[in-house]
Structure formats: C-alpha cells, structure tokens
Amino acid sequence: MKIDIEKVLDFLRDSSAKYAQAKANRIYMEEYKSSLLAKLMQNAQLNGVTSAAGQERDARASNDYHIHLDGLREAVESEETLRWQLIAAQAKCDVWRSLQASSRMESKNVM
Numbered sequence: 001m002k003i004d005i006e007k008v009l010d011f012l013r014d015s016s017a018k019y020a021q022a023k024a025n026r027i028y029m030e031e032y033k034s035s036l037l038a039k040l041m042q043n044a045q046l047n048g049v050t051s052a053a054g055q056e057r058d059a060r061a062s063n064d065y066h067i068h069l070d071g072l073r074e075a076v077e078s079e080e081t082l083r084w085q086l087i088a089a090q091a092k093c094d095v096w097r098s099l100q101a102s103s104r105m106e107s108k109n110v111m
Contacts, residue, residue: 001099003096003099008092012090015086019086023079026072030072036064040065041056041058
C-alpha cells in the first residue's frame with residue numbers, strides 16, 4: 001500500500017480553512033433561521049394574522065423561509081463533506097504511521 005503522505009498533509013493543511021468557513025456558514029445559517037422566522041412572523045402580523053401560531057404557520061410556509069432552509073441544507077452538506085474528507089485524510093496518516101512502524105520492525109528483525 002502506497003500512501004503519498006506529503007499529498008495527504010497538504011490536503012489537511014489546505015482544507016482546514018475551507019472546513020472552518022463551511023462550519024461558520026452552517027452555524028450562521030442556523031442562527032439566522034430564528035431571526036428570519038421572527039421577521040416573517042412580524043410581516044404576518046402586519047398582514048392581519050393576530051395569533052402567534054398563525055404567524056408562525058405563515059412564516060414557515062413562506063418562500064423566504066424555504067429558500068433559507070435550502071441554503072442551510074447546502075451549508076450542512078458542504079461542512080459534512082469536508083469533515084469526512086478530513087477524517088479520511090487523518091485515517092490515511094494513521095495508516096501511514098502504522099506502515100512506517102511495521103517497516104522499522106521488519107528491518108530490525110532482518111538484521
């Protein structure tokens with residue numbers, strides 16, 4: 001099994017900022033969801049919906065809310081994709097380390 005450890009390490013280094021940005025985007029989208037819901041409920045109130053349940057129903061049914069949910073889905077997908085790529089790269093580093101240790105043991109046993 002051949003593992004290009006330099007390539008793996010480069011990927012880990014280069015992907016860390018991308019992962020951080022993806023996570024920040026996901027957290028922002030989650031936090032903004034509450035603000036958007038409140039704004040949309042306020043709009044429903046201005047349109048004559050008086051009960052909080054009715055305002056929330058209208059807000060959650062609005063096109064703006066669904067667009068936001070689509071964005072949140074994309075943010076989660078991006079973050080999770082990068083996270084699992086980083087986990088796989090870390091696993092490759094662990095395998096490489098084990099192979100190096102095995103190789104050292106084999107060379108000691110030959111002598």
